[in-house]
Amino acid sequence: MGENVTANRTPAEIGLAEAFAQLDGKLPGNSDVKAKREEAFARFGSVGLPHRRVEAWHYTDLKSLQREALPLAAPPSAEAKTAAWNAQTLFAGLGARRLVIIDGTVVPALSDMDGLEPGLTVSTMAAALSEGDPFVASHLGTGRPVDDPAVELNTAFMGDGVVIRVAEGAVIERPIHLVFVATGDVPASTFVRSLVVVGNGAKLTLAESHQALGAAAYQPNIGLELVVGDDAQVDYVKCLRESTASQHLASFMTALGARAVFNHFSLTTGGAVVRNQLFLKLNGEGACVDIRGANLLRGNQHADTTLVADHLAPGCQAREVFKSVLADESRGIFQGKISVAPDAQKTDAKMMAQALLLSETAEFDSKPELEIFADDVQCGHGTTAGALDEDLRFYLMARGIPADEAESLLIQAFVGETLENIAHESLKSVLMSAVADWLQAGGASHA
Amino acid sequence: MTPLLEVKNLHAEIDGKKILNGLDLVVNKGEVHAIMGPNGAGKSTLSYVLAGRDGYEVTEGDVLLNGESMLEMEPSERACKGVFLAFQYPMEIPGVATMTFLRAALNAQRKTRGEPELSSPDAIRKVKDVAGQLGINMDMLKRPVNVGFSGGEKKRAETMQMALLEPKLCLLDETDSGLDIDALKVVSEGVNRLRSPERGFVVITHYQRLLDHIVPDIVHVMSAGKIVRTGGKELAHELEASGYAQYQQEAA
Numbered sequence: 071m072g073e074n075v076t077a078n079r080t081p082a083e084i085g086l087a088e089a090f091a092q093l094d095g096k097l098p099g100n101s102d103v104k105a106k107r108e109e110a111f112a113r114f115g116s117v118g119l120p121h122r123r124v125e126a127w128h129y130t131d132l133k134s135l136q137r138e139a140l141p142l143a144a145p146p147s148a149e150a151k152t153a154a155w156n157a158q159t160l161f162a163g164l165g166a167r168r169l170v171i172i173d174g175t176v177v178p179a180l181s182d183m184d185g186l187e188p189g190l191t192v193s194t195m196a197a198a199l200s201e202g203d204p205f206v207a208s209h210l211g212t213g214r215p216v217d218d219p220a221v222e223l224n225t226a227f228m229g230d231g232v233v234i235r236v237a238e239g240a241v242i243e244r245p246i247h248l249v250f251v252a253t254g255d256v257p258a259s260t261f262v263r264s265l266v267v268v269g270n271g272a273k274l275t276l277a278e279s280h281q282a283l284g285a286a287a288y289q290p291n292i293g294l295e296l297v298v299g300d301d302a303q304v305d306y307v308k309c310l311r312e313s314t315a316s317q318h319l320a321s322f323m324t325a326l327g328a329r330a331v332f333n334h335f336s337l338t339t340g341g342a343v344v345r346n347q348l349f350l351k352l353n354g355e356g357a358c359v360d361i362r363g364a365n366l367l368r369g370n371q372h373a374d375t376t377l378v379a380d381h382l383a384p385g386c387q388a389r390e391v392f393k394s395v396l397a398d399e400s401r402g403i404f405q406g407k408i409s410v411a412p413d414a415q416k417t418d419a420k421m422m423a424q425a426l427l428l429s430e431t432a433e434f435d436s437k438p439e440l441e442i443f444a445d446d447v448q449c450g451h452g453t454t455a456g457a458l459d460e461d462l463r464f465y466l467m468a469r470g471i472p473a474d475e476a477e478s479l480l481i482q483a484f485v486g487e488t489l490e491n492i493a494h495e496s497l498k499s500v501l502m503s504a505v506a507d508w509l510q511a512g513g514a515s516h517a
Numbered sequence: 518m519t520p521l522l523e524v525k526n527l528h529a530e531i532d533g534k535k536i537l538n539g540l541d542l543v544v545n546k547g548e549v550h551a552i553m554g555p556n557g558a559g560k561s562t563l564s565y566v567l568a569g570r571d572g573y574e575v576t577e578g579d580v581l582l583n584g585e586s587m588l589e590m591e592p593s594e595r596a597c598k599g600v601f602l603a604f605q606y607p608m609e610i611p612g613v614a615t616m617t618f619l620r621a622a623l624n625a626q627r628k629t630r631g632e633p634e635l636s637s638p639d640a641i642r643k644v645k646d647v648a649g650q651l652g653i654n655m656d657m658l659k660r661p662v663n664v665g666f667s668g669g670e671k672k673r674a675e676t677m678q679m680a681l682l683e684p685k686l687c688l689l690d691e692t693d694s695g696l697d698i699d700a701l702k703v704v705s706e707g708v709n710r711l712r713s714p715e716r717g718f719v720v721i722t723h724y725q726r727l728l729d730h731i732v733p734d735i736v737h738v739m740s741a742g743k744i745v746r747t748g749g750k751e752l753a754h755e756l757e758a759s760g761y762a763q764y765q766q767e768a769a
């Protein structure tokens with residue numbers, strides 16, 4: 071293998087290998103962590119960056135999209151911290167507990183680390199890895215998908231992140247907000263890995279936002295592992311508003327216990343290339359997930375949502391609704407795989423992907439897959455793609471509403487279904503405004 | 518005096534198919550005109566061309582509103598200048614709340630008149646006033662536009678929008694279709710309340726029934742894309758008795 075693989079390696083793959091070789095001791099962790107990193111990088115190295123002929127990455131050819139591996143981001147300077155703090159506005163009025171991650175490093179001084187509710191524990195991944203925290207060691211990587219290059223790279227290079235534990239039965243009312251800010255002064259990559267473990271019967275609302283200040287090229291690789299205990303509930307929202315200089319890879323890995331409830335919403339309006347991966351393991355009987363998302367893209371943006379839902383226990387319910395609004399030359403991708411294990415009888419899983427194409431040159435690709443090994447299940451999926459409904463547009467205009475506003479109303483209506491299940495009212499209204507902001511920013515570009 | 522609406526030798530086609538064939542119509546302020554005619558005569562097409570719907574090509578003639586040609590105007594501009602079309606088949610718009618829609622329409626029209634925008638509570642108050650008179654309750658206003666409304670509820674909602682927007686020229690396309698007699702009364706009363714010396718109406722209908730409630734000043738018969746006969750309100754009764762057969766033959 072060696073020679074051939076080496077010969078075909080791209081500058082980005084060579085850069086990653088060199089960066090990994092030069093790490094020695096620069097990243098946190100004891101020898102166990104080091105071993106984990108090495109295993110992960112070896113698995114990555116044997117296949118390299120994924121490309122068109124790798125089925126799971128067919129539509130997002132990282133080999134050609136990531137021309138170079140950017141250097142690991144330096145810890146933020148004092149000025150960068152101030153700038154980032156002043157600029158982060160999303161979800162600002164929420165009163166959430168903010169955990170601030172600047173250029174891939176958690177900044178405790180800017181984070182609400184004090185006054186934790188009973189049952190809530192928060193620490194940094196860097197500290198947990200350095201100290202060899204046995205809890206983190208035992209959980210990290212348990213929800214890892216097999217052979218996913220983005221996750222392998224995340225594990226190999228993970229620098230910092232947050233570790234959140236919610237004790238059994240604890241109901242944490244105040245949302246926790248992971249505030250990711252990229253200062254964007256110099257080209258950089260970041261590898262953030264977080265772990266959230268929610269005990270049996272506990273409850274947590276988690277928000278995640280991503281913003282970039284400067285316009286320098288930026289490659290964030292974000293990993294989040296979430297373990298939801300029996301009868302626990304997690305409501306999660308993500309809002310991605312990075313600049314179009316960002317290539318954002320995010321892997322969300324969730325394991326759900328019996329009767330666990332997981333509600334997920336993600337909104338992507340930023341980033342040049344975005345891949346949001348969701349790996350769901352419904353391990354406990356009667357778990358219930360509601361996964362929704364909206365990608366609003368224009369220009370040359372490319373956003374890929376890839377979902378793999380493994381139904382491993384009986385009686386689980388899953389609803390998945392993803393919507394893409396695609397203007398200009400943008401490209402939206404939805405890949406969704408529902409797989410139902412032989413034991414997972416009475417699985418009820420429905421998946422829907424819809425795209426609204428605002429221009430002739432926008433493109434939407436959808437690949438739904440069902441892999442069912444149980445016989446008593448209800449599974450379904452659907453895909454639609456089309457332009458704005460001219461008749462509805464006329465109806466609105468016939469009442470005096472100008473064309474651009476009529477289109478905005480119809481786009482908001484299209485996206486609306488993905489937002490309607492967000493229980494936290496202020497979170498929901500912030501996200502609705504984010505959709506409105508996106509429409510506003512477009513002006514009449516798609517008229 | 519300049520007529521409110523003047524349609525001059527209007528020819529229009531869709532996908533190359535000629536539908537309006539030299540239609541003339543003059544409506545003055547304060548008048549109620551009825552246009553009757555067999556199915557397929559082009560009545561709805563006329564209403565769409567007046568409202569500015571895409572897809573129709575006007576090949577000849579002109580349409581003037583208060584002396585100004587409307588043909589180059591967007592539907593929204595026409596609406597803001599006072600044209601209102603009550604649709605034969607009002608559309609359902611899932612995901613757009615009725616109140617949001619009504620407020621957007623009110624404010625868009627106020628903006629072109631240089632009036633300040635209505636706040637949400639002010640808009641709700643205004644809508645409630647008008648809605649009540651048409652038997653439209655708050656539950657219906659909370660739903661997305663027309664979604665889940667019965668045929669009759671949709672027609673009442675159209676009339677409510679008309680009352681709310683206070684247009685100068687009201688075009689009613691088969692407002693009576695799908696209405697039972699009680700709903701027909703409610704809708705007709707709603708329309709009659711809007712009759713004023715400043716406002717003109719074009720009431721399109723297939724049946725004379727509606728015209729017992731909304732009594733027209735002038736009745737036109739339309740066939741094969743043009744007006745083939747004009748008379749007083751007694752013409753509607755005559756048509757009810759004799760049917761459209763003779764006009765269809767004339768057109769053929």
Ligand SMILES: Nc1ncnc2c1ncn2[C@@H]1O[C@H](COP(=O)(O)OP(=O)(O)O)[C@@H](O)[C@H]1O
Nearest residue numbers: 531532534536555556557558559560561562563
């Ligand atoms: N979108 C269209 N494409 C082709 N023909 C149409 C279209 N809309 C209407 N027509 C035709 O135009 C004629 C007039 O239709 P319409 O205006 O709906 O008549 P009315 O309202 O008087 O019943 C009919 O023959 C109809 O089939």
Ligand SMILES: [Mg+2]
Nearest residue numbers: 560561605691
């Ligand atoms: Mg008709």
